[in-house]
Amino acid sequence: MALRRVRADLHIHTCLSPCGELAMSPRAVVERARAAGLDLVAVTDHNTTRNAAAVAEAAEGTGLAVLPGIEVTTSEEVHILGLFEAGSDIGPFQAEIDRNLPDVPAKRKFIEDQVVVDAEDYVTGFDPRCLFGATLFTVHEAVALIHRHGGLAIACHIDRESFSLVSQLGFIPPGLGLDAVEVSPRSSAAEAEARFGPFAPLAVVRFSDAHRPEEIGTATTDFLVASPGLAEVRLALAGRAGRRVLGP
Amino acid sequence: MTLGDLVSRLDLRVFTPGLALDRPVLGGYAGDLLSDVIGHGRKGDLWLTIQIHPNVVAVAVLKELAAIVLVNGREPAAETLEQAAREKVPVLGSALSSFELAGRLHGMGVKGS
Numbered sequence: 001m002a003l004r005r006v007r008a009d010l011h012i013h014t015c016l017s018p019c020g021e022l023a024m025s026p027r028a029v030v031e032r033a034r035a036a037g038l039d040l041v042a043v044t045d046h047n048t049t050r051n052a053a054a055v056a057e058a059a060e061g062t063g064l065a066v067l068p069g070i071e072v073t074t075s076e077e078v079h080i081l082g083l084f085e086a087g088s089d090i091g092p093f094q095a096e097i098d099r100n101l102p103d104v105p106a107k108r109k110f111i112e113d114q115v116v117v118d119a120e121d122y123v124t125g126f127d128p129r130c131l132f133g134a135t136l137f138t139v140h141e142a143v144a145l146i147h148r149h150g151g152l153a154i155a156c157h158i159d160r161e162s163f164s165l166v167s168q169l170g171f172i173p174p175g176l177g178l179d180a181v182e183v184s185p186r187s188s189a190a191e192a193e194a195r196f197g198p199f200a201p202l203a204v205v206r207f208s209d210a211h212r213p214e215e216i217g218t219a220t221t222d223f224l225v226a227s228p229g230l231a232e233v234r235l236a237l238a239g240r241a242g243r244r245v246l247g248p
Numbered sequence: 249m250t251l252g253d254l255v256s257r258l259d260l261r262v263f264t265p266g267l268a269l270d271r272p273v274l275g276g277y278a279g280d281l282l283s284d285v286i287g288h289g290r291k292g293d294l295w296l297t298i299q300i301h302p303n304v305v306a307v308a309v310l311k312e313l314a315a316i317v318l319v320n321g322r323e324p325a326a327e328t329l330e331q332a333a334r335e336k337v338p339v340l341g342s343a344l345s346s347f348e349l350a351g352r353l354h355g356m357g358v359k360g361s
Contacts, residue, residue, distance in 0.1 A: 076301055138325070140337065161283070169303040170282030 001226045003242060008233070009033065009220045010042035010067065010083055011156065011182060011207035014051040015115040016107070017071075022113075025121040026058035028213050034064055036217025040228035042069040042083050046131045047101055049090050050116055053234070056086060057119035062162070065228035070098065073134045073140045073155060077157035079163045080139060080148035081182060085230040093149040100137055104130040133164045139165065141199040143177055149238050152234055157184040157209060158196065172199070180205050180237050185219035189248040206248030222246040249273050249358065251289055251315050251338055254294070254303075258352060261341035264332050273314045276358045278346045284305050289313055290361060294353065296346045300324045301350065304340075305331040315339070318345045 013020035033041045043052040043066065052068035061064045067089050067140060068206040071081045084090050105128060106114060137145060143153040155172070156167040158181045164171055165181075173183070180203040183192040189206060196204045205221040224244050225232035235243035252269035255262060262269070274292025279285045280299050289295060289311040296317050297304065305328060309317055315338040318324060324332070324339055332339045342349050353359075 076299060161281075167281050167283045168299070169301055170286050170307050171303065173301070173303055 002222050003226055005150050005246060006039045006147050006223045006225050006228045007037060008040040008042075008153075008219050008228070009036070009038050009208050009210070009217050010040070010069065010190045010205070010221060010233075011044050011081055012210045013045055013071075014043055014055065015113075015117060016048060016051040016127065016131070017045040017211065018110050018113045018130075019063065020045065020113075021213070022083045022115060025117055025122050026055040026119050030062060030064055030066075031053050031217065031243070032213045033231065034062060034214040036220075038064065038069070038217050038220065040065045040223075040233075041216075042067040042081075043110055044069040044071045044083075045075055046071050046082055047097055047133075047135060048125070048127060048131055049084075051092050054117055054119045057238055060076070061206055067152075070097070072137065072248060073132065073163070074137050074139045074142045076139060076168045077132050077163055078139050078165050078168045080142045080146070081154040081156050082142075082149075082152070083152045083233070085150060088150065089223065092146070094150075095149070096145060096197075097135060100135045101129060101131075102133060102136070106130040106134050108247070110146055113115065120231060135154065139169070152179040152184050152237065154180045156182050158188045159183045159192070164198070176200060182207055182248070183219075184209055186216075201239070203239075203245050204248070205237075205245065214236070219248065249356070251294075251340070254353070254356075254358070255340060257356065258342065258349070260288055263318075263339040263341055264330060264337070265334055266333060267338045267359055271314055271337060274361055276350065276353050277313075278337060278350050286310065288361075292300060296349055298322050298346070302331050304328060304329045305335050305337050308337045309335050313337075317342055317349065319349055
C-alpha cells in the first residue's frame with residue numbers, strides 16, 4: 001500500500017470545554033482545520049467526548065478525517081490524551097469517565113461555557129458538571145482505561161509547568177505504557193527534539209491544544225501512513241510496517 | 249528535632265512501621281507538584297504533600313528529604329509504600345491540611361528556607 005504524508009493536529013478543544021471558546025463549533029473547527037492544510041484532527045475536550053461526533057459529521061465529505069478523543073484529568077492532575085477510532089462506539093468509555101468524575105456542579109457562568117452542539121452548530125444542551133475537575137483515575141488507570149477501549153494514550157504538553165506528567169510527577173513513571181508524549185506549541189520542533197528526543201523509542205508529537213479557532217494547526221505532526229486513521233497512527237507511533245512519525 | 253519527636257508531638261500516622269524515626273528534621277517544604285519539589289526541596293526537609301503516587305518516593309530519595317507527610321488524611325498507594333520500604337523513606341500521615349500542619353511545624357521551630 002502506498003504510504004503518504006498525513007498532517008495531523010490531534011489535540012483540539014470545542015465549545016464544550018469550559019476553557020474552549022464558544023466559537024469552537026463543529027463547522028468552525030472543520031473550516032479552520034481545512035484552511036490550515038490538515039488531513040487529520042482529533043476532538044479532545046476535558047473529560048468528555050460528547051462533541052466529537054458532531055465535528056466528525058460536520059467534516060463528512062470535506063476530506064478531513066476526524067478522530068473522537070478526550071483529554072482526561074487524572075487524580076494527580078495530569079492531562080492524558082485518549083484517541084479513538086473514527087466511528088467506534090465510545091459510549092462505554094464515556095460512561096466509565098462519568099462514573100469517575102466527581103459530581104461537582106459548575107457555577108452557572110461556567111455551565112454556559114460547556115456547550116453541547118450538533119453538526120450544524122445548534123446548541124443541544126449544556127454539561128452541568130465541572131468538566132475541568134480531576135477524575136478519580138490515577139495516570140496508570142487512565143492509560144489502562146484508554147487502552148482497554150482500543151484507544152491511544154498520549155501524555156499532554158509535557159513541556160508545560162502545569163497539568164503535565166512532568167510537572168505533577170517530576171518524571172515519567174516507569175511502566176506507564178504510553179503510546180507517545182506531546183509537546184505544546186510553546187516548544188519549537190527543534191526544542192522538542194532536543195529536550196524530549198532522549199525519550200525514544202517513545203514517540204514525541206506536537207499538537208496545538210487549540211482552544212480558539214485561530215490556534216488550530218499552530219502545532220502539527222506529520223505521519224507517514226497509508227491513510228488518516230487511528231490504526232495507521234498507532235503503527236506510525238510504534239514505527240511499525242514502514243509507518244513512522246515524520247516529525248513535528 | 250527528629251522524626252520521632254514530630255510523630256509524637258503532632259500525632260502523625262506512620263505508614264512505614266519498619267523504618268527508624270531517629271533521623272533529624274532540618275527544615276520543611278510543602279508542595280504537590282513534584283517538579284517544584286525537585287527544584288526547591290532541600291536535604292533533611294520534611295515534605296508535606298497530597299500526592300500519593302509512587303514517584304514521591306523517588307523525589308524524596310533524589311533530594312534526600314527526611315520524610316514524606318501525606319496531609320488531609322490521604323493514604324499512600326500500595327506501590328508507594330512498597331517503594332518507600334525498599335528505599336527506606338519514611339511515609340507519615342496527618343489529618344490536617346498542608347496549611348495547618350506547616351503552621352504548627354513552624355511554631356515548633358521547623359522552618360523553610
